Amino acid sequence: MNQPFFRRHDEMLAERPPPAATVGVLGWMRANLFSGWANTALTLIALYILWLAIPSLVEWAFIDAQLSGTDRFACTGEGACWAWLDQRFGQFLYGFYPSEETWRINIAFVLLFPALAPWLVENMPGERWLRWFSIIYPFLAAWLLVGDWFGVLEGVTTNNLGGFTLNLTVGLAGIVLSLPAGILLALGRQSRLPLIRWFSIIFIESVRGVPLITLLFVSNIILPIFLPPDFALDAVIRVIVMVTAFASAYMAEVIRGGLQAIPKGQYEAAAAMGLGYWQSMRLIILPQALKISIPGIVNTFIGLFKDTTLVIVIGLFDILGIANAMVSNPDWLGLSSETYVFVALFFFSVCFSMSRYSLHLERKLDTDRR
Amino acid sequence: MANQTAHDTKDSFDVRRLMTDERSRAVVLQLLVLLGVALFIAFIVSNTIANLQNAGLASGFGFLNDTAFFDINQRLIEYTSQSTFGRALIVGLLNTILISALGIIAATLIGFIGGVLRLSDNWIVSRMVTAWVEFTRNVPVLLQIIFWWAILTSLPKVRDSISLGDVSFLNNRGLRTAAPILEPGMEWVIGAFIVAIIAAIAVSHWARKRQEATGQIFPSGWASLGLIVGLPLIVYFILGQPLDWDVPKRTRFNFSGGFNVTPELIALWFALSTYTGAFISEIVRSGISSVSRGQSEAAFALGLRKNQTMRLVIIPQALRVIIPPLTSQYLNLTKNSSLAIAIGYQDLVSIGGTILNQSGQALEVVGIWMAVYLTLSLATSAYMNWYNKRIALVER
Numbered sequence: 001m002n003q004p005f006f007r008r009h010d011e012m013l014a015e016r017p018p019p020a021a022t023v024g025v026l027g028w029m030r031a032n033l034f035s036g037w038a039n040t041a042l043t044l045i046a047l048y049i050l051w052l053a054i055p056s057l058v059e060w061a062f063i064d065a066q067l068s069g070t071d072r073f074a075c076t077g078e079g080a081c082w083a084w085l086d087q088r089f090g091q092f093l094y095g096f097y098p099s100e101e102t103w104r105i106n107i108a109f110v111l112l113f114p115a116l117a118p119w120l121v122e123n124m125p126g127e128r129w130l131r132w133f134s135i136i137y138p139f140l141a142a143w144l145l146v147g148d149w150f151g152v153l154e155g156v157t158t159n160n161l162g163g164f165t166l167n168l169t170v171g172l173a174g175i176v177l178s179l180p181a182g183i184l185l186a187l188g189r190q191s192r193l194p195l196i197r198w199f200s201i202i203f204i205e206s207v208r209g210v211p212l213i214t215l216l217f218v219s220n221i222i223l224p225i226f227l228p229p230d231f232a233l234d235a236v237i238r239v240i241v242m243v244t245a246f247a248s249a250y251m252a253e254v255i256r257g258g259l260q261a262i263p264k265g266q267y268e269a270a271a272a273m274g275l276g277y278w279q280s281m282r283l284i285i286l287p288q289a290l291k292i293s294i295p296g297i298v299n300t301f302i303g304l305f306k307d308t309t310l311v312i313v314i315g316l317f318d319i320l321g322i323a324n325a326m327v328s329n330p331d332w333l334g335l336s337s338e339t340y341v342f343v344a345l346f347f348f349s350v351c352f353s354m355s356r357y358s359l360h361l362e363r364k365l366d367t368d369r370r
Numbered sequence: 371m372a373n374q375t376a377h378d379t380k381d382s383f384d385v386r387r388l389m390t391d392e393r394s395r396a397v398v399l400q401l402l403v404l405l406g407v408a409l410f411i412a413f414i415v416s417n418t419i420a421n422l423q424n425a426g427l428a429s430g431f432g433f434l435n436d437t438a439f440f441d442i443n444q445r446l447i448e449y450t451s452q453s454t455f456g457r458a459l460i461v462g463l464l465n466t467i468l469i470s471a472l473g474i475i476a477a478t479l480i481g482f483i484g485g486v487l488r489l490s491d492n493w494i495v496s497r498m499v500t501a502w503v504e505f506t507r508n509v510p511v512l513l514q515i516i517f518w519w520a521i522l523t524s525l526p527k528v529r530d531s532i533s534l535g536d537v538s539f540l541n542n543r544g545l546r547t548a549a550p551i552l553e554p555g556m557e558w559v560i561g562a563f564i565v566a567i568i569a570a571i572a573v574s575h576w577a578r579k580r581q582e583a584t585g586q587i588f589p590s591g592w593a594s595l596g597l598i599v600g601l602p603l604i605v606y607f608i609l610g611q612p613l614d615w616d617v618p619k620r621t622r623f624n625f626s627g628g629f630n631v632t633p634e635l636i637a638l639w640f641a642l643s644t645y646t647g648a649f650i651s652e653i654v655r656s657g658i659s660s661v662s663r664g665q666s667e668a669a670f671a672l673g674l675r676k677n678q679t680m681r682l683v684i685i686p687q688a689l690r691v692i693i694p695p696l697t698s699q700y701l702n703l704t705k706n707s708s709l710a711i712a713i714g715y716q717d718l719v720s721i722g723g724t725i726l727n728q729s730g731q732a733l734e735v736v737g738i739w740m741a742v743y744l745t746l747s748l749a750t751s752a753y754m755n756w757y758n759k760r761i762a763l764v765e766r
Contacts, residue, residue, distance in 0.1 A: 033492060225418050355508070
């Protein structure tokens with residue numbers, strides 16, 4: 001007992017590194033994967049699922065896959081059969097568009113990027129000219145896709161539109177038209193004029209209350225009854241009208257939420273500045289209301305784009321319709337997993353990039369100092 | 371001169387003033403809108419009358435009493451091909467309600483589990499759930515419905531059914547599973563179940579009152595569970611187990627006994643509940659994270675445990691944010707169930723479509739569709755408004 005149980009230090013002790021188990025990879029793993037027995041169990045279950053799913057998926061989709069061949073009998077292995085891609089890829093993109101004319105779709109698609117750029121990218125060089133270009137783009141694209149005006153191009157009927165081209169056409173037209181329509185409806189619903197308010201409410205609630213499919217049936221079966229006998233509206237145009245009407249009702253509700261979130265002081269300040277109704281909306285209210293409703297607006301766009309697949313129930317062949325046709329084709333019977341996974345990837349890439357872009361926009365425009 | 375005219379316009383009537391004076395402008399604008407709508411409706415009505423006369427169709431709902439002459443393989447009530455169109459529509463409506471109810475239950479479960487797992491501290495689990503949610507949300511639900519249906523209908527034929535514990539059999543005609551046979555006495559068990567639910571509600575009410583008055587906590591959750599499970603079980607065994615199962619048996623070409631769940635119903639149910647579940651899990655996640663951190667810190671400071679904090683502090687506040695979008699997701703699921711037509715599940719829209727093709731009564735059938743779905747959604751929004759009013763924060 002001659003050893004003292006404490007030691008006296010006359011100088012500061014050197015700093016020691018933290019225990020190895022709390023920093024670095026080990027520390028991270030302990031905090032995020034193995035903190036407590038429940039968490040460890042969850043991690044192990046998750047790892048087990050991944051271990052079951054990923055190797056077999058990779059094996060199916062890539063390693064054992066058959067890449068070439070003229071029909072399904074070429075695919076003998078266990079893996080996926082991608083041979084049809086080689087034969088049918090064009091159909092998935094262009095539908096039944098005449099194959100010697102597909103360059104028109106390609107040009108319209110390429111020109112889409114400069115038309116979108118000034119709205120999506122900030123400080124685009126030549127922004128003013130590009131904005132003018134994007135205003136004429138819809139007409140240019142329509143002419144390229146189906147026009148025969150001035151006899152320059154051979155006329156293609158809209159019956160030939162199909163595949164992903166049809167999804168993009170209907171989706172983009174719906175997006176471009178439903179935003180202004182939705183803004184007008186939202187303003188109408190907030191209007192002080194009772195008649196305009198009631199018409200807006202009736203339109204919004206009755207469109208939102210029914211499934212899109214019934215509206216498409218209406219466009220197919222009821223519109224010909226409502227219109228004069230010799231007046232036939234093109235099928236694709238009817239679909240665009242219905243999809244736009246449907247999306248604009250949802251859009252109106254999203255924007256109404258934004259309008260309601262603007263403090264009353266803003267309306268009063270605008271009126272005090274001597275601004276009229278349209279001026280105060282355009283300069284004060286809508287810029288703020290639209291900014292806070294961006295997530296909802298983009299979600300409506302995404303929903304609209306996904307809903308373009310519903311055209312198959314009225315007999316148009318969009319990319320899903322082409323997939324259905326291929327799955328029941330005797331040459332390629334029973335390739336449903338491959339085909340539908342392929343189509344799903346198309347939609348996922350478009351919709352996911354839209355939602356990521358909206359997140360980016362939200363962060364960029366977030367001027368709240370919170 | 372200029373002053374003179376200005377004075378004149380103030381007193382005498384001038385057309386230009388109609389658009390510059392705010393009140394008269396409001397009246398004029400509304401009259402114009404009314405006129406436009408009236409002209410539009412008149413245009414449609416006159417066209418409709420002319421078109422219907424040309425086609426020689428009688429309007430009205432008399433056709434609902436005509437014989438249907440088509441079969442419906444998925445039905446909850448008695449129906450044969452000799453039944454009327456009206457009865458066929460009711461079968462379709464019940465099928466819509468069936469798939470919506472099943473889908474809503476499953477989507478809620480999936481959504482709440484998914485939302486909680488996404489917020490989990492476990493990195494790998496939250497990432498996996500995020501990946502699943504993002505993929506499911508960004509792929510059209512129609513594609514998912516068709517995909518699962520294609521998978522289910524490419525299962526082995528009836529002869530090579532996949533056996534699930536010799537009670538249920540999975541094949542390309544769906545799931546053949548055991549059917550419960552209710553023997554006399556079973557109604558008492560069901561009665562006991564209902565009594566137990568009422569008793570459980572009463573117990574938790576009493577427990578809350580007592581806790582508010584005395585601060586003593588009664589384990590009402592466990593007590594309710596015991597009541598709801600225990601009471602029917604006791605009655606069941608006292609009455610000598612009055613429940614039998616009609617288990618399907620393999621015969622030469624098919625099965626005898628049991629009942630069959632069609633692949634259409636399974637595919638639709640699975641696709642709708644995972645799709646809507648992914649959306650609900652987003653709603654649940656944002657609802658829970660909308661409760662500020664200070665709330666849980668305050669609860670911990672009061673000495674509540676983690677699950678108590680969740681149950682008593684976080685969830686009641688999160689529900690305020692979760693319920694409104696949740697009800698609109700339920701409505702979306704109900705409306706999306708009309709996509710059943712793509713795979714041949716016979717819901718209201720699908721059967722309506724068949725009737726429309728057979729009878730040509732397009733206006734009436736579409737009118738029925740609209741009326742049914744509008745009633746559903748207006749009732750839902752009425753409920754939502756009521757709920758919002760009830761739970762809205764009372765602010766000073």
